[in-house]
Amino acid sequence: MLADLLDSCRARGAPRRRAASHVLEPPPMAAVCPSCSLADRTVPVPTALQDHDAPLDRSARRLLGVPPEPARGSRVSTLLLLLAVLSALQTLRGLVMLVRAGSAAGLREVVFVVVAGAVAVGSYWASSALRRAGDRKADRRRAAAGDWPVSYEQWTLVHQAWRASWLCRACRSAFLPAGALGADFPASGPLSFEHFRDRLTETARRADLAGGFSPVDEQPAAAARE
Numbered sequence: 001m002l003a004d005l006l007d008s009c010r011a012r013g014a015p016r017r018r019a020a021s022h023v024l025e026p027p028p029m030a031a032v033c034p035s036c037s038l039a040d041r042t043v044p045v046p047t048a049l050q051d052h053d054a055p056l057d058r059s060a061r062r063l064l065g066v067p068p069e070p071a072r073g074s075r076v077s078t079l080l081l082l083l084a085v086l087s088a089l090q091t092l093r094g095l096v097m098l099v100r101a102g103s104a105a106g107l108r109e110v111v112f113v114v115v116a117g118a119v120a121v122g123s124y125w126a127s128s129a130l131r132r133a134g135d136r137k138a139d140r141r142r143a144a145a146g147d148w149p150v151s152y153e154q155w156t157l158v159h160q161a162w163r164a165s166w167l168c169r170a171c172r173s174a175f176l177p178a179g180a181l182g183a184d185f186p187a188s189g190p191l192s193f194e195h196f197r198d199r200l201t202e203t204a205r206r207a208d209l210a211g212g213f214s215p216v217d218e219q220p221a222a223a224a225r226e
């Protein structure tokens with residue numbers, strides 16, 4: 001159970017999204033900007049955000065950044081999970097004490113182990129129950145307000161669209177190349193930074209209704225350098 005507690009704590013304490021690397025990966029291939037028709041000034045949005053040699057300004061980084069996940073969990077469930085982990089560690093400490101004491105172990109040590117174990121199990125159960133209840137309540141609230149994405153699974157579609165997006169440094173516009181999210185995915189027009197996330201959300205929402213994006217057989221080729 002301790003392994004489950006530690007894994008759950010790490011999952012709650014760190015974002016589920018992938019950590020950004022400071023090593024830039026070369027773009028898979030050129031994509032032609034639908035606005036200025038240039039291919040030598042285009043770069044994937046995730047790569048542009050990691051580029052320290054030609055950094056984007058603060059406003060562009062904010063508008064083009066990773067779309068935020070739907071808020072999950074609560075402070076109470078997080079505190080209970082932390083209590084469960086600490087209690088589990090105390091239980092292990094008590095077990096070590098019992099093993100070392102052997103036949104000389106007293107009632108005090110036994111009670112300590114039993115109580116610590118019970119607190120660990122109870123806190124973990126309560127934390128899981130509160131988290132599930134909080135997630136369901138938050139999902140219903142966002143759905144009633146018309147917000148989207150509602151769930152983490154829906155957010156992954158938005159994140160997938162974000163990873164497939166490109167930026168043109170020449171005309172400061174974003175776009176989605178043809179084939180970026182499936183063989184039959186049409187190219188988007190130029191997107192202003194202010195409307196970038198709205199387009200990602202709209203694209204992901206349509207994909208969610210269709211059962212997800214179709215598989216991409218190869219890297220998107222918006223156009224050749226001709």
